[in-house]
Amino acid sequence: MAKNIENVYEIQDLSKIEISEINNLLDSDKTLLLALRKGVHVEQSLKEGYSQYLKANVELKEAKPNCGTCGCGEPADILVYAWR
Ligand SMILES: [Zn+2]
Numbered sequence: 001m002a003k004n005i006e007n008v009y010e011i012q013d014l015s016k017i018e019i020s021e022i023n024n025l026l027d028s029d030k031t032l033l034l035a036l037r038k039g040v041h042v043e044q045s046l047k048e049g050y051s052q053y054l055k056a057n058v059e060l061k062e063a064k065p066n067c068g069t070c071g072c073g074e075p076a077d078i079l080v081y082a083w084r
Contacts, residue, residue, distance in 0.1 A: 003059065003083045004031045011035065012068035012076075026056050031083040033061060035068025035076035046080070056082045 009025055010033045011017055025032060036042050045051040051058045061079040068076040 001029055001084050003057070003081055004029075005081070007031060008033045008081075014071035014076075015069050015073050022054065026054065026082065026084045029084075031081055032056075034080045034082055035070065036078050036080050037070035037072065037074040037076050038063070038078045042078070042080070051082065054082050056084045058082050 007030065009030045011022070012035045014034060014036070022032070041053070045053070045058050046060050049057055049059065059081045061081055063078050065077050066075050067079055070076045
């Protein structure tokens, strides 16, 4: 599959969505735009272009302070594409 920025599903509050739901979206060929907090794990995933946690390709869209809520509940500061 390929990244499809024409059909992006935005998730601004990851703390309110189950990983199973994210899984389903990724499996249904959606490109997700996730609001995340840039930390060591995220940074490593971005460097590799792949998230072991999401089992998906990831790519930084932009840095944007307070763009949402990360899965850990912290304020998000980056927007990241994820797709399978
Ligand atoms: Zn987090």
